[in-house]
Amino acid sequence: MTSYSPYNDKPTSKDSLKEEFDSSSTAYGSEALSNGTDEADTFLPYKESFGQTAQASFRLGHLASSPLFYASVFLTIIALLGMNAATLILLHQNTRKIHAHSHDHDGVMKQDHTHHHAASESALGSGETLNEKGLRTAPNGKLLECGSDKHWEAEANGCIFDVMTFEWTPPACHDPELLVDAIDPRSILAPNLAGIFPWGRTADGLFDEPMEQDTAELGTLAYVWATEQWHRAHCMYNWRILVKAETRRLAGEQFVYVPQGATSWKHIEHCNVLISDTTESKRNLTAIETFRGFTGCVRLDKPRAIDTPDHIDNSVQ
Incomplete structure (x- = not known):
């Protein structure tokens, strides 16, 4: 193994470099002694220092030619690039301020809401009956429960997916007029409380690759990510459902139903x-x-016992 010295025109070995230094230092020491000075004694530390420097230079040259040296440099560069990328991602997310939390009709996290199964006759309200599938129906024949927590069964039973409550809803408490207005970009409530809202399969996807507001697809998904804007529109939508139904009840209409979440x-x-x-x-x-x-x-308009017609058993309300 050779090293290059700036004092020579050609590479020299470590041994030849040492011999050259020894001869020059000996000559310097002899000259110092002949002059009658103590410089020979003070020269020895410099000699040792030069020897250590030459050895360190040799070891550094050996290390630089090792594959491990280049591998360590490569890994260090990769690590620095990774740290820079992570920093950029965090800065991007902080700028966008994604604070994900869950939401259902009670404001808490759930997978799917309450399971609904076929009711028995003892669970029926006044004027309600069971259909051929054993599901509760209102006096006008409209379904009062979906009977399943599987979207394909709920749809087959006659339930409708409401994108503003994000629930499969029985026809008896579904208000199609309110829903049409809530998803209409021309509504007087648009764009803040009505219209078309973005959706995402992931929190990042909500902003980077939003889904369309397709109820046929959204109703099949166990969960999605929605915007805070939709969240507020959802709350105001439930308020309108309840107020409109209560207006009907106050006008004397019977058998007025609303979705459970509204109450x-x-x-x-x-x-x-x-x-x-x-x-x-x-x-x-x-x-x-x-x-x-x-x-x-x-049902909002459950009759009091005093107002119950004779043909209705007021023990079942």
């Missing part, structure tokens, strides 16, 4: 907290993990 106190509190949060940055930049549900219908 849930927990859901009402949840929506009040949400609407009262006026933080502008959250409205469009927060991803909401939204779980699909299967709801049943709740």
Whole structure:
């Protein structure tokens, strides 16, 4: 193994370099002694230092020619690039302010909402009957429950997927007019509380690769990611459902039904907290993990015993 010295025109071995230094240092020491000085004694540390430097140079040259040296340099570069990439990703996410949380009709995380099974006759309300599948129906024959927590069975039983409640809903408590207005970009409530909203299979996908508002597809998914804007529109939509149904009841209409979520106190509190949060940055930049549900219908106008007609058994309300 050779090293290159700046004092020569050609590469020299370590041994020849040492011999050259020894001869020059000996000559210097002899000259110092002949002059009657103590410089010979002070010269020895410099000689040792030069020897150590030559050895270090030799070891460095040996290391630089080793494959391990190049491998370690390569891995160090890769690690630095990875750290830079991670930093950029974090900065990007912080800028977008994705704060994912889950949502269902009670404002808490669930996979699918309550399971609904065929009712017995003892569970029927006034005027309600069971259809051929054993499912509760209103006096007008409309279904009051989906009877399943599987979307294909709920659809086969006659339930409709409502993208604004994100639930499969029985016909007896589904208001098609309200839903049409809620998803119409021309609605007076658009674009903040009605219209077409983006959806995502992942939190990042909500912003980077949003899905279309296709109810045929959304109704088959166990959960999706929605925007805070949809979340607020969802709350206001439930409010409109309840107010419109109560208006019908006050006008004297009987057998007025609404989805369970519209009468849930927990859901009402949840929506009040949400609407009262006026933080502008959250409205469009927060991803909401939204779980699909299967709801049943709740009757608003249950008659009191004093108002119950003779042909209705008031023990079952």
